[in-house]
Amino acid sequence: MKRVKLDEEEQEILDAYESGEFESVLTDERKKSIEQAAAATFKKDKRINIRLSGRDLSALRRRALEEGIPYQTLVASILHKYVSGSLYDATANKGN
Numbered sequence: 001m002k003r004v005k006l007d008e009e010e011q012e013i014l015d016a017y018e019s020g021e022f023e024s025v026l027t028d029e030r031k032k033s034i035e036q037a038a039a040a041t042f043k044k045d046k047r048i049n050i051r052l053s054g055r056d057l058s059a060l061r062r063r064a065l066e067e068g069i070p071y072q073t074l075v076a077s078i079l080h081k082y083v084s085g086s087l088y089d090a091t092a093n094k095g096n
Helices: 008-018 029-043 056-068 071-083
Strands: none
Touching: 056 071
16 A cells, blocks of 8 residues: 655644644534535436537446446536636647
């Protein structure tokens, strides 16, 4: 198993957690607020219809099967990552 290198502060936090000295300061009110934000983030309340080539749909279904998730979930995840800026085209700047 590969060990992650921690900085001093991270190591102190880990040591405190492992020794049982770490105490959360998360209040019930803050926890409820975080839960509501998370629920709103993943709420799927809109539908779209798109046309794809048979080849692309087959590839999506194959990749989803490899990941163990429904292909619609994979498509929604890809779109979410793209619009949130965490998915980018790795080939876009290859020539530069």
